[in-house]
Amino acid sequence: MGLIQRSIEDHGIATISISLSKEITGKIRPPRAVFFGSFLGHPISYPGQVAHQLCVLRFLLKYLEEIPTPGTIIDIDAAVVDNCAAAAAGS
């Protein structure tokens, strides 16, 4: 996936991806990536967990804006996404 991301970024589109393995992402060096500790097959949470899914996407948008250095991988603990989803459910 990182190879596709590199090509899209090369064409002038700002990109961000979810990393399932910091080791692989560190080698391919896409411009921006976030590691949530997701399991294979579950990059954006679990079926029907809409609040979680939106939180993951909003973290991606946040770091799409904030990452200043090419090749950065942001590490986000799963608990942070859980708290985000809980807060969204409570609001």
Add this chain to the structure above:
Amino acid sequence: MALLGPDLRSPRVSDRKCKLSLRQKKDKFVAKLLNKYPPLFNRWVESSTFMEFRDSPWTQLDKDLSRCRLALITTGGAHLRRQPPFDMTDPAGDPTFREIPSDASPSDMVITHNYYDHSDADKDINIVLPIERVFDLKQAGDIGYVNHRHFSFMGHILHHHLDTLIEDTAPKVATALKSDNVDIAILTPA
């Protein structure tokens, strides 16, 4: 006079289908194991070879997200039911892509990918291709627009197919997104 034995290089079609079927069953079994036992996935990563780069391409985002046009790209093997499935018979994978209209219904979509356990994604496509969630983001004002199309690959691409991906299919998708005036793209693996 040479003895003529069975030609092992050219198995009969029925034999080849049988072997492919067994291999595909093995691929699916391994995928389930990797899903169920993450340390196995880590060991697979450690024992595998990947391309390595020393630098990263970079496009500065110079627009508010609330004015940006977003597209999704997944390598989760998602496609419309009416589209040809990704090729599961080639052990080196399939570097082609499928164009997914952004207004496609999740019920119109299926996943062809033997290299991860997509049983949960079959229940809710949004966990690999958040096709509905991006409209939630637009409605909430997080982004300006959802592009009229997204793109999907099958992320098991090896050997000579990597050249096709790098030189042909990935640039084609990038060019298509650029022609759509897409500002930002989110890429999701599986």
